[in-house]
Amino acid sequence: MLPSSIAIQGYAGSFHELAARHYFGSEPAIVPCATFGDVVRQVTNGTAGAGLMAIENSIAGSILPNYSLLQRSAVQVTGEVYLHIRQHLLALPGQALTDIREVHSHPVALLQCADFLALHPWQLVETVDTALSARHLRERAQHGIAAVAGEAAAQLYNLEVLAPNIHADPENYTRFLVLERQDPERPTGPATKASLYFHTDHQRGSLARVLTCIAGHGFNLSKLQSCPRPGRTWQYYFHADVEFEEAGQLPALLQELTLLTDDLQVLGAYQRGEYY
Amino acid sequence: MLPSSIAIQGYAGSFHELAARHYFGSEPAIVPCATFGDVVRQVTNGTAGAGLMAIENSIAGSILPNYSLLQRSAVQVTGEVYLHIRQHLLALPGQALTDIREVHSHPVALLQCADFLALHPWQLVETVDTALSARHLRERAQHGIAAVAGEAAAQLYNLEVLAPNIHADPENYTRFLVLERQDPERPTGPATKASLYFHTDHQRGSLARVLTCIAGHGFNLSKLQSCPRPGRTWQYYFHADVEFEEAGQLPALLQELTLLTDDLQVLGAYQRGEYY
Numbered sequence: 276m277l278p279s280s281i282a283i284q285g286y287a288g289s290f291h292e293l294a295a296r297h298y299f300g301s302e303p304a305i306v307p308c309a310t311f312g313d314v315v316r317q318v319t320n321g322t323a324g325a326g327l328m329a330i331e332n333s334i335a336g337s338i339l340p341n342y343s344l345l346q347r348s349a350v351q352v353t354g355e356v357y358l359h360i361r362q363h364l365l366a367l368p369g370q371a372l373t374d375i376r377e378v379h380s381h382p383v384a385l386l387q388c389a390d391f392l393a394l395h396p397w398q399l400v401e402t403v404d405t406a407l408s409a410r411h412l413r414e415r416a417q418h419g420i421a422a423v424a425g426e427a428a429a430q431l432y433n434l435e436v437l438a439p440n441i442h443a444d445p446e447n448y449t450r451f452l453v454l455e456r457q458d459p460e461r462p463t464g465p466a467t468k469a470s471l472y473f474h475t476d477h478q479r480g481s482l483a484r485v486l487t488c489i490a491g492h493g494f495n496l497s498k499l500q501s502c503p504r505p506g507r508t509w510q511y512y513f514h515a516d517v518e519f520e521e522a523g524q525l526p527a528l529l530q531e532l533t534l535l536t537d538d539l540q541v542l543g544a545y546q547r548g549e550y551y
Numbered sequence: 552m553l554p555s556s557i558a559i560q561g562y563a564g565s566f567h568e569l570a571a572r573h574y575f576g577s578e579p580a581i582v583p584c585a586t587f588g589d590v591v592r593q594v595t596n597g598t599a600g601a602g603l604m605a606i607e608n609s610i611a612g613s614i615l616p617n618y619s620l621l622q623r624s625a626v627q628v629t630g631e632v633y634l635h636i637r638q639h640l641l642a643l644p645g646q647a648l649t650d651i652r653e654v655h656s657h658p659v660a661l662l663q664c665a666d667f668l669a670l671h672p673w674q675l676v677e678t679v680d681t682a683l684s685a686r687h688l689r690e691r692a693q694h695g696i697a698a699v700a701g702e703a704a705a706q707l708y709n710l711e712v713l714a715p716n717i718h719a720d721p722e723n724y725t726r727f728l729v730l731e732r733q734d735p736e737r738p739t740g741p742a743t744k745a746s747l748y749f750h751t752d753h754q755r756g757s758l759a760r761v762l763t764c765i766a767g768h769g770f771n772l773s774k775l776q777s778c779p780r781p782g783r784t785w786q787y788y789f790h791a792d793v794e795f796e797e798a799g800q801l802p803a804l805l806q807e808l809t810l811l812t813d814d815l816q817v818l819g820a821y822q823r824g825e826y827y
Contacts, residue, residue: 333784336619337777339612340662382658386616401677446784480766482775487763490756497785499758499777501613508609508722509773 278324282317288406288428352543354453365434379408380423466544473536474512554600558593564682564704628819630729641710656699742820749812750788
C-alpha cells in the first residue's frame with residue numbers, strides 16, 4: 276500500500292526527494308526533516324507513512340550515525356533505492372568562477388567534490404543540506420557564494436551551473452533505505468536481501484565463524500559494517516547485508532546464526548534496490 | 552629517536568595535543584594543522600617528524616576519511632595512544648546556562664554530547680576544532696556562545712566550566728595513530744599489534760576465509776573496518792587491526808594472507824597503546 280507521506284532528510288530539490296520519487300512515485304506528500312533523527316521519529320510516531328534515509332555512498336562510505344539510529348529505533352527496513360549522484364557548482368546567474376569566495380553544501384557533498392574544490396581558494400562552509408544551500412543563494416540573493424547541489428536544485432531555484440559534474444568519481448551512488456514503522460502484522464513481500472545486526476563474544480575467531488556460516492548457507496555478504504557498542508569500550512556490533520535468491524533460505528540461516536551471535540536482529544527483508 | 556616536531560589536527564589545548572604530549576613528552580614542537588590531510592602532508596613532506604591522527608572514538612566510531620588518508624599516503628603507523636575524552640561546556644566567565652544561545656565545537660564532540668545538548672534550545676554550530684572554538688570565545692569576547700572542549704582548553708583560554716563532563720558515555724576514549732614517513736630503513740621495534748589492509752575478490756565467503764586464517768594463526772582481530780574502493784562501486788577494502796604476543800608470528804600470517812587477498816599491505820607493526 277502506497278504511504279500518503281514520506282519523511283526525507285533535507286528539502287525540496289534534494290537527492291532524498293529524488294530517491295523518494297523514484298521509489299514511491301509523485302503521489303505521496305514529502306515531509307522534509309532537518310536531521311536523520313527527525314526522519315526516524317516521523318516514521319516511528321506515525322506522522323509519516325514511510326521514510327527515506329541515506330545509509331552509504333559509494334565514495335564517502337557508510338553514514339555511521341545512521342546505523343546507530345537503525346539499531347536504536349522501532350523502524351524496519353522495507354526497501355532500498357540507489358541513486359546516481361551528480362554534483363554541480365551552482366550560483367546566482369551572471370557570476371564567474373573567479374567571483375566565488377565561499378562554497379556551501381552538506382559535508383558529504385563537499386567531500387565528494389574535494390578534488391575539484393581544492394583547486395580553488397574557496398572557503399568551504401558545511402550546511403545541513405545540498406538543496407537548502409541552493410535555496411539560500413536564491414532567497415538571500417547571495418553573490419560571491421556558490422552551492423554544491425544537484426540538477427533538481429538548480430532548476431527549482433533557478434541557479435546557474437558554474438561547473439557541472441564536479442564530483443571526483445563518475446560512479447557516485449548513494450544507497451537509501453526505505454523505513455517503515457515496525458509492525459509484526461505487515462505482510463512480507465518477496466525478498467532477495469536482508470539487513471541483520473548482531474554482536475559476537477570476544478573469543479578469537481567468533482566473527483570468522485559467523486561469516487563462514489553465512490557463506491556456507493549460500494548467502495552473499497554484500498556489506499559488513501562494524502559500529503561501536505554503546506557502553507562497551509572497543510567492542511563492536513556488526514551490520515551485515517546478505518543477498519539471496521530465495522527468501523525461504525533465510526530462517527535456516529537465522530537459526531544457526533542465533534547460536535553464533537548475541538542479540539541477532541533482522542532489521543528487514545526486502546527486494547534489492549533499483550538504480551536510478 | 553624523538554622527533555623534533557609533531558603535526559597534530561587542531562590547535563593548542565586540543566585532545567590531539569594532549570595525546571601527542573602523552574606519547575612524545577613535552578619536548579617536541581607542535582605543528583597545528585587545520586585538517587587531517589594537512590597532518591599527513593606535513594609528515595610525508597618531512598616538515599614534521601611525526602604526526603598524531605585520531606582514527607576512532609569508542610562512541611562515535613571510525614573516522615572513515617582517515618582510513619582513506621592512510622591508504623592513499625606514504626605514511627606508516629608506528630604507534631598508537633588512547634585518550635580518555637572528557638568534554639565540558641565552556642563559556643566566558645560570569646554567564647549562566649540560560650544565557651547561552653549557541654554551542655560551537657567539532658562535530659564529533661557535539662555528537663558525543665548530543666544527549667546533554669538536546670535538553671537545551673541551543674543552535675549547534677560545527678567548527679574545525681574543539682580548542683579553536685574555545686579560543687574564539689576568548690579572542691572575540693563572545694557572550695551567549697559556549698564551546699564544547701576539554702579541560703586543557705578551559706585553562707589555556709581562561710574559560711568557565713558551565714557544565715562538566717557532558718559527554719554521554721563516561722567511557723569515552725579516542726584512539727590516535729602515530730604516523731611517520733614510510734622508510735624501509737626504519738628499525739622495527741618490538742611489536743604487539745599490526746594494521747593491515749586488503750581487499751578480497753567478490754567470491755562468496757572470501758572475507759570469511761581471511762578472518763578464519765587470522766584466527767587460525769592465533770591472532771586476535773581487534774578491529775575490522777570496511778571502506779569503499781575508489782572507482783569500484785560497492786566493492787570494499789578492509790582495514791584490520793590484529794594483536795599478537797610475538798612479532799615473529801607475523802610473517803607466516805602475511806604469507807598465507809597474500810594468497811587469500813589482493814593488495815595486502817602492512818600499514819605498520821607497533822606496540823599496543825597505553826591509556827591516558
